[in-house]
Amino acid sequence: MMIYDRVALIGLGLIASSMGHAIKAAGLANAVGFDTDASVRQVARDVGFCTVVDSLAEAVAGADLVVLAVPVGAMGDVAAAMAPHLKPGATVTDVGSVKQAVIAAVAPHIPTGVHFVPGHPLAGTEYSGPRAGFATLFQDRWCLLIDDGADADALSRLRTFWEGMGANVDVMDAAHHDVVMAVVSHTPHLIAYTMVGVAEHVRRVSDSEIVKYSASGFRDFTRIASSDPTMWRDIFLTNKDAVLDILGRFSEELFALQRAIRIGDGNHLHDYFTRTRAIRRGIVEARQDTAAPNFGRGGERG
Amino acid sequence: MMIYDRVALIGLGLIASSMGHAIKAAGLANAVGFDTDASVRQVARDVGFCTVVDSLAEAVAGADLVVLAVPVGAMGDVAAAMAPHLKPGATVTDVGSVKQAVIAAVAPHIPTGVHFVPGHPLAGTEYSGPRAGFATLFQDRWCLLIDDGADADALSRLRTFWEGMGANVDVMDAAHHDVVMAVVSHTPHLIAYTMVGVAEHVRRVSDSEIVKYSASGFRDFTRIASSDPTMWRDIFLTNKDAVLDILGRFSEELFALQRAIRIGDGNHLHDYFTRTRAIRRGIVEARQDTAAPNFGRGGERG
Numbered sequence: 001m002m003i004y005d006r007v008a009l010i011g012l013g014l015i016a017s018s019m020g021h022a023i024k025a026a027g028l029a030n031a032v033g034f035d036t037d038a039s040v041r042q043v044a045r046d047v048g049f050c051t052v053v054d055s056l057a058e059a060v061a062g063a064d065l066v067v068l069a070v071p072v073g074a075m076g077d078v079a080a081a082m083a084p085h086l087k088p089g090a091t092v093t094d095v096g097s098v099k100q101a102v103i104a105a106v107a108p109h110i111p112t113g114v115h116f117v118p119g120h121p122l123a124g125t126e127y128s129g130p131r132a133g134f135a136t137l138f139q140d141r142w143c144l145l146i147d148d149g150a151d152a153d154a155l156s157r158l159r160t161f162w163e164g165m166g167a168n169v170d171v172m173d174a175a176h177h178d179v180v181m182a183v184v185s186h187t188p189h190l191i192a193y194t195m196v197g198v199a200e201h202v203r204r205v206s207d208s209e210i211v212k213y214s215a216s217g218f219r220d221f222t223r224i225a226s227s228d229p230t231m232w233r234d235i236f237l238t239n240k241d242a243v244l245d246i247l248g249r250f251s252e253e254l255f256a257l258q259r260a261i262r263i264g265d266g267n268h269l270h271d272y273f274t275r276t277r278a279i280r281r282g283i284v285e286a287r288q289d290t291a292a293p294n295f296g297r298g299g300e301r302g
Numbered sequence: 303m304m305i306y307d308r309v310a311l312i313g314l315g316l317i318a319s320s321m322g323h324a325i326k327a328a329g330l331a332n333a334v335g336f337d338t339d340a341s342v343r344q345v346a347r348d349v350g351f352c353t354v355v356d357s358l359a360e361a362v363a364g365a366d367l368v369v370l371a372v373p374v375g376a377m378g379d380v381a382a383a384m385a386p387h388l389k390p391g392a393t394v395t396d397v398g399s400v401k402q403a404v405i406a407a408v409a410p411h412i413p414t415g416v417h418f419v420p421g422h423p424l425a426g427t428e429y430s431g432p433r434a435g436f437a438t439l440f441q442d443r444w445c446l447l448i449d450d451g452a453d454a455d456a457l458s459r460l461r462t463f464w465e466g467m468g469a470n471v472d473v474m475d476a477a478h479h480d481v482v483m484a485v486v487s488h489t490p491h492l493i494a495y496t497m498v499g500v501a502e503h504v505r506r507v508s509d510s511e512i513v514k515y516s517a518s519g520f521r522d523f524t525r526i527a528s529s530d531p532t533m534w535r536d537i538f539l540t541n542k543d544a545v546l547d548i549l550g551r552f553s554e555e556l557f558a559l560q561r562a563i564r565i566g567d568g569n570h571l572h573d574y575f576t577r578t579r580a581i582r583r584g585i586v587e588a589r590q591d592t593a594a595p596n597f598g599r600g601g602e603r604g
Contacts, residue, residue, distance in 0.1 A: 122515055183507050184520040188497050194556045195490050196578040205485050211584040213424055218486040220522035226582035229575035236563045247560050254496045258549050261538045273531035276498040280528035282513040
């Protein structure tokens with residue numbers, strides 16, 4: 001079912017290419033795409049998930065929905081450049097992982113009569129680029145839309161569009177979004193990056209030993225830590241306050257556990273480890289994950 | 303092919319039950335099992351992965367191989383209790399996640415004429431108990447055996463036994479084992495436990511939000527942090543020195559990244575995140591994991 005006549009995808013990486021495939025599969029719109037990198041445009045043409053054009057102005061001209069799918073740090077510049085070419089009554093959205101900073105960068109450029117409804121699909125893989133996309137990336141994943149003064153009709157139509165790509169949609173304000181993401185995504189990623197970096201620097205343990213014996217929790221960290229560096233740099237720089245807040249709490253808790261190890265306080269450790277099991281059960285019950293032992297991948301044993 | 307006439311499994315949890323199934327499947331030995339908990343013995347009888355007996359003495363009597371599969375903190379007491387009943391020429395091994403502390407606790411109780419070859423299969427799931435085992439748990443996983451003065455024939459036979467259960471075997475000394483595990487397993491687990499604990503304490507983010515939106519790296523942490531609390535308490539208390547060393551390095555690196563976020567040093571972040579990608583590629587190439595996008599589970603997106 002057509003939700004928009006014409007959707008412009010700006011920045012043709014994993015998310016936009018997956019949107020292109022999903023739009024096509026469900027017949028939600030005619031998708032047009034643009035990327036500043038000519039080689040990315042060529043790959044996108046070869047893959048064929050949307051009609052690729054050679055300028056930003058051409059991409060957004062006549063579009064009912066414009067999706068900004070560029071790194072968070074580039075959103076403001078792209079918004080400024082496309083603003084004069086936006087169709088009156090159009091909706092602009094984005095797929096950035098941080099919302100307050102994106103709103104601060106983009107909103108000032110949105111012309112009167114154009115609606116801005118920020119968004120964030122909680123979906124992805126550790127791969128990037130126009131070849132990485134696939135139509136089912138958003139299937140049964142959450143997409144968060146931001147309602148800070150958004151036009152109700154524009155918001156409702158964008159929700160239907162994301163649902164058409166298979167996503168579940170929740171609406172919240174930008175500040176809350178940024179705290180939630182700092183907890184469930186941004187800080188865990190920083191920690192995983194750090195642990196992988198530490199492993200690299202322990203001279204007594206060789207790279208090949210890390211690789212061979214990593215079936216023990218560490219493997220998940222390496223997967224998390226292999227995501228796109230530019231995207232993650234921008235996330236940490238732009239969701240700074242929330243991430244620093246959560247990092248501060250993390251350090252406090254880690255030091256308390258470290259102290260328990262040092263002084264041999266087994267009860268503290270056992271109590272802590274028992275409490276953390278409950279959240280996992282909740283996640284399995286909410287069907288965000290499977291209860292199959294370790295996804296058949298082995299590796300929980302110490 | 304029979305490797306031992308009689309193998310005694312002491313402590314009938316995930317590892318022993320998996321060994322029982324694997325021994326049976328490959329016809330490696332006659333397996334006898336004991337657990338101090340009568341209800342665990344009953345479940346083990348019902349599942350039927352070995353012949354269950356009602357005393358430790360009865361289990362080890364006549365056994366060519368005795369496998370200590372109890373929590374690391376209980377190894378010493380079990381070794382002391384079974385010592386008088388061991389058959390001359392028998393081999394004692396264990397499956398503990400820490401090796402120096404287990405050797406210190408167990409070796410003094412091993413009688414002259416009995417061989418002690420410590421071991422550690424790097425395999426497991428987040429489930430525990432006698433119902434959790436399955437025959438292929440060790441398939442293509444590593445099992446580390448410790449050669450600190452071990453009898454060469456006893457070591458060689460134990461290696462063949464583990465290979466018979468599908469494992470790849472590497473031999474190293476106990477101190478090195480403990481450092482390697484502190485890096486690839488113990489410290490990552492502590493960090494995952496900590497992050498899950500922090501998430502629980504952030505009042506502005508509800509439990510249901512954590513559960514719903516955890517498709518973002520955090521989900522892997524909750525899985526890691528749902529492992530057996532007693533096992534992990536004992537690991538941290540007994541591999542204290544190596545874990546505290548790695549935790550110290552981790553804090554240093556994390557603070558450097560935290561500072562980069564605070565002062566807005568994007569280059570530091572980008573360089574760090576770029577370096578961590580290489581280890582991931584090594585792990586995929588070593589076939590310890592799959593290159594499929596995120597195992598179809600979504601969730602790398604910030």
